């Protein structure tokens with residue numbers, strides 16, 4: 001199966017207003033896909049519909065050949081999700097949280113090896129609540145990878161990481177992609193998107209305003225770099241409104 005995620009005319013409304021509007025997306029195996037957009041553009045809503053934690057009002061989502069809403073249990077075994085904030089017990093250590101996560105899956109990665117790869121193995125005895133923001137962020141990526149997923153969702157991937165840690169996370173993710181992992185991420189950092197994403201979709205108020213490669217996003221704009229192009233795609237209307 002080449003297409004890992006297929007989204008057809010996905011629409012999700014809150015109080016009658018579309019947060020996501022007739023969205024079409026395809027994510028191919030072994031690629032990194034970036035869903036971009038300003039705060040409130042509809043990224044989390046899209047991800048929740050793809051994961052089946054929210055029910056679409058209209059349209060169809062297929063992930064790994066399954067319907068996420070009706071096949072959530074089978075999907076859980078094959079999809080990893082990095083949470084921004086996770087609810088864990090106050091007194092749980094990094095090692096214990098990894099063990100609890102391992103116990104949820106039939107087949108798992110060696111969590112200590114993952115902690116090592118993400119450079120937080122020295123924190124395994126620490127309480128999760130005592131980790132720095134960046135360490136916790138990396139731990140959440142590790143937790144998303146423990147179940148040997150085919151596809152992983154990384155929300156605001158490296159927010160809170162220092163420059164060196166970001167580069168290391170990028171390197172790790174590129175290596176995982178080379179091994180066949182499909183990665184679906186959101187990010188507000190255009191350098192990260194440029195470094196990692198094979199394809200992107202830019203959302204504006206629930207509508208896709210660009211879909212394609214990073215270089216096409218720049219080429220199809222009046223600018224020569226992704227950040228300016230991204231702002232152009234997402235702010236064009238406001239500019240026009242001021243004219």
Ligand SMILES: Nc1ncnc2c1ncn2[C@@H]1O[C@H](COP(=O)(O)OP(=O)(O)OP(=O)(O)O)[C@@H](O)[C@H]1O
Nearest residue numbers: 014015019020037038039040041042043044045046
């Ligand atoms: N449960 C909800 N009830 C009502 N409105 C909601 C709900 N969840 C999201 N929304 C609204 O839907 C729109 C899209 O929200 P969403 O969280 O999907 O955006 P986002 O792109 O993920 O934003 P951010 O970058 O801030 O995380 C926003 O206007 C938001 O206020």
